[in-house]
Amino acid sequence: MEYKIEKKSAPGRDEVEVLGATYEEGKPEGEELGKWRQKLRDRNEKLKYLQTGERYWYGKDWYGSEKRKNPA
Amino acid sequence: MAEAETKSIDNASIKMIDKAASDGVNTAFDRAETKKPCPIGVEGSCCKHCGMGPCRVPPPKGRQETPEEKQKRRGVCGATAETIAARNFIRMIAGGAAAHSDHGRGVAEVFLAVAKGEAPGYEIKDEQKLLQLALDWGVDIGDRSNQEIAINIGEIALAEFGKQEGQVLFLNRAPLKRQELWRREGAAPRGIDREIVEIMHRTHIGVDQDYRNLLRQGVRASIADGWGGSMIATELQDIIFGTPAPVLGRINLGVLSRDEVNLIIHGHEPLLSEMVVVAAQDPEMIALAKSKGANGINIAGMCCTANEILMRHGIPLAGNFLQQELAIVTGAVEAMVVDVQCIMQSLTAVAECYHTKIITTSPKAKIPGAIHIQFDEHNAMESARAIVKTAIENFPNRGSNIDIPKEQTDLVAGFSHETINYLLGGIYRASYRPLNDNIINGRIRGVAGVVGCNNARVKHNEAHTTMVKELIKNDVLVLQTGCSAIASAEAGLMTPEAASKYAGEGLASVCEAVGIPPVLHLGSCVDNSRILIAATAMVKEGGLGDDISELPVAGAAPEWMSEKAISIGQYFVGSGVFTVFGVNWPTLDSEEVSKYLFEDFEAIYGGMWAFEPDPIKAAHLMIDHIDKKRQALGIDKARERVLFDMAMRRELEGA
Ligand code: SF4
Numbered sequence: 211m212e213y214k215i216e217k218k219s220a221p222g223r224d225e226v227e228v229l230g231a232t233y234e235e236g237k238p239e240g241e242e243l244g245k246w247r248q249k250l251r252d253r254n255e256k257l258k259y260l261q262t263g264e265r266y267w268y269g270k271d272w273y274g275s276e277k278r279k280n281p282a
Numbered sequence: 283m284a285e286a287e288t289k290s291i292d293n294a295s296i297k298m299i300d301k302a303a304s305d306g307v308n309t310a311f312d313r314a315e316t317k318k319p320c321p322i323g324v325e326g327s328c329c330k331h332c333g334m335g336p337c338r339v340p341p342p343k344g345r346q347e348t349p350e351e352k353q354k355r356r357g358v359c360g361a362t363a364e365t366i367a368a369r370n371f372i373r374m375i376a377g378g379a380a381a382h383s384d385h386g387r388g389v390a391e392v393f394l395a396v397a398k399g400e401a402p403g404y405e406i407k408d409e410q411k412l413l414q415l416a417l418d419w420g421v422d423i424g425d426r427s428n429q430e431i432a433i434n435i436g437e438i439a440l441a442e443f444g445k446q447e448g449q450v451l452f453l454n455r456a457p458l459k460r461q462e463l464w465r466r467e468g469a470a471p472r473g474i475d476r477e478i479v480e481i482m483h484r485t486h487i488g489v490d491q492d493y494r495n496l497l498r499q500g501v502r503a504s505i506a507d508g509w510g511g512s513m514i515a516t517e518l519q520d521i522i523f524g525t526p527a528p529v530l531g532r533i534n535l536g537v538l539s540r541d542e543v544n545l546i547i548h549g550h551e552p553l554l555s556e557m558v559v560v561a562a563q564d565p566e567m568i569a570l571a572k573s574k575g576a577n578g579i580n581i582a583g584m585c586c587t588a589n590e591i592l593m594r595h596g597i598p599l600a601g602n603f604l605q606q607e608l609a610i611v612t613g614a615v616e617a618m619v620v621d622v623q624c625i626m627q628s629l630t631a632v633a634e635c636y637h638t639k640i641i642t643t644s645p646k647a648k649i650p651g652a653i654h655i656q657f658d659e660h661n662a663m664e665s666a667r668a669i670v671k672t673a674i675e676n677f678p679n680r681g682s683n684i685d686i687p688k689e690q691t692d693l694v695a696g697f698s699h700e701t702i703n704y705l706l707g708g709i710y711r712a713s714y715r716p717l718n719d720n721i722i723n724g725r726i727r728g729v730a731g732v733v734g735c736n737n738a739r740v741k742h743n744e745a746h747t748t749m750v751k752e753l754i755k756n757d758v759l760v761l762q763t764g765c766s767a768i769a770s771a772e773a774g775l776m777t778p779e780a781a782s783k784y785a786g787e788g789l790a791s792v793c794e795a796v797g798i799p800p801v802l803h804l805g806s807c808v809d810n811s812r813i814l815i816a817a818t819a820m821v822k823e824g825g826l827g828d829d830i831s832e833l834p835v836a837g838a839a840p841e842w843m844s845e846k847a848i849s850i851g852q853y854f855v856g857s858g859v860f861t862v863f864g865v866n867w868p869t870l871d872s873e874e875v876s877k878y879l880f881e882d883f884e885a886i887y888g889g890m891w892a893f894e895p896d897p898i899k900a901a902h903l904m905i906d907h908i909d910k911k912r913q914a915l916g917i918d919k920a921r922e923r924v925l926f927d928m929a930m931r932r933e934l935e936g937a
Pocket residue numbers: 329330331332333334335336337356357358359360361366486487488
């Protein structure tokens with residue numbers, strides 16, 4: 211996802227850049243409701259998700275209980 | 283109590299059983315009354331594997347048999363009661379594994395056609411799952427198109443069925459310890475078809491006559507089902523139809539509509555039903571329905587096809603196995619389209635009393651008296667439109683004898699492994715950690731898979747709902763598929779609100795925090811493979827042992843009836859899960875075979891069978907097993923602390 215950077219004035223300083231909201235505005239409706247997989251937009255994001263979200267099978271540097279005993 | 287109330291716990295079904303009686307319609311509920319099960323066959327003591335039989339070898343009833351009697355208890359060929367019971371049992375596994383796997387093969391064939399652009403109307407909907415399978419099976423990803431990758435995946439999937447050596451590829455997804463165990467015990471299937479064929483060979487007269495060796499082959503074939511054919515079906519369906527995500531649905535006969543064309547899709551494979559759903563939304567079809575006096579087209583599912591389209595689209599679900607005839611009895615169903623598995627031949631006889639048209643679609647499953655509209659995946663939309671049109675044109679033929687029960691219940695479905703992982707951890711840190719942590723800290727006592735059929739020998743839906751309520755009351759999170767899931771949904775157990783109403787305090791608190799029901803719908807009967815993956819994720823996350831057999835989990839099919847259920851139960855057991863079946867047990871006449879399945883299996887596979895027809899007692903067998911596993915993991919104390927805290931809280935509140 212793309213991060214939104216917002217400018218805010220900080221006490222004792224000039225404007226600073228902070229990370230904006232990371233949630234999507236509005237409410238999903240109909241068929242979209244509950245569907246989250248399409249949020250991953252391109253192949254790289256999907257492969258990255260597999261390595262992190264599904265790290266039990268596809269992670270490279272995940273050390274679950276099995277991998278401690280059987281290092282790759 | 284009125285007669286119908288002894289047959290089902292579901293009010294909609296009770297009303298339709300009564301209506302069937304007053305309409306003079308004979309249903310499975312009536313036939314179960316008049317047709318008693320053969321007492322010898324039901325306990326596995328009848329063999330008809332050759333022309334010298336059938337041989338019936340039951341033990342004497344009401345007394346211990348003498349060693350001489352036992353010695354003589356054989357078929358003409360000399361087969362002992364143990365051999366006969368084990369042969370019958372694993373032939374059931376072969377039947378079940380064949381059904382699931384042939385479904386998987388059908389999906390793989392369509393999948394390959396989709397990849398090659400030869401199946402218009404279908405597409406690759408879930409690229410991520412495609413990539414996942416590519417990683418699983420070592421298919422090059424690079425910059426290749428989805429189609430190119432999918433062709434490789436489809437070819438590998440199809441080859442899994444006819445493979446002669448090595449091992450079924452998805453076995454690699456299982457915990458490492460389990461994989462080693464399967465290889466050590468000779469239970470790792472080589473190819474899917476091979477193990478099923480080998481059962482048919484080994485159970486032929488005069489081949490394998492050691493019940494332990496027969497049962498080992500049963501395990502191997504069942505694993506070829508759960509970790510093979512069924513898993514292939516689930517995964518490839520996810521790629522072409524989308525991986526399920528939480529979706530709201532409605533369930534029970536009340537989803538039928540008084541003023542719309544009602545088309546019920548019944549059976550197991552989503553290949554056709556997905557297309558029928560699309561065809562029914564076509565403005566041309568809706569206009570045609572209106573021209574016939576209907577307000578629109580209402581698609582509703584039945585059995586596992588229903589679970590498939592509910593999980594992915596929220597299409598209403600009319601009922602489970604024992605409700606298929608009752609749907610027609612409403613008098614409001616224009617057409618029931620069926621594909622394969624669990625379709626009663628009596629549907630055509632029931633339909634004769636109303637205006638309903640029964641439409642068969644598979645060349646593998648025809649029924650005399652039904653219309654046959656062959657489903658051709660290369661021209662799927664045309665087949666789907668022909669079916670929808672047949673239903674619409676039948677609308678004017680509706681009689682006046684219509685009674686649609688008002689009962690319908692809301693549910694949330696769509697809990698694939700991927701969604702559970704996501705819901706527990708979010709998109710950036712998807713994880714089973716919260717589940718494992720809550721099991722370790724004792725809020726969740728354990729996890730149960732409650733699955734399987736309806737069985738006309740017991741009160742419809744009663745055992746499912748009684749068992750599930752007892753489990754969640756005792757803080758056991760329940761994962762469900764098939765007709766069992768439908769039963770719980772009809773009883774209102776699949777909404778988030780069910781947590782505060784029915785679940786124990788610990789489980790309820792977790793469900794409320796995550797926003798999930800205490801009973802999760804994982805899909806159709808091939809989707810039991812999702813339960814295997816969820817269990818594996820729990821192992822791999824860490825903290826609950828190194829194998830599925832160490833997890834505080836259990837399985838059950840309290841109203842089982844099909845051979846598929848036996849195959850499912852066997853691959854649960856073969857994967858290390860303690861699994862309880864209700865109704866009856868097909869090896870009871872052989873003490874040795876039953877003991878081997880109920881006790882000795884544990885030392886070999888870490889999981890074992892149990893038989894207990896009382897759903898409360900069965901739930902407590904599961905809970906006891908879960909507690910035994912908690913103790914072995916050293917996490918039993920944590921749960922005691924949680925309970926102590928709650929008791930103290932109550933005391934304080936009461937003071
Ligand atoms: S195979 Fe043996 S036990 Fe079975 S029917 Fe033939 S003779 Fe009887």
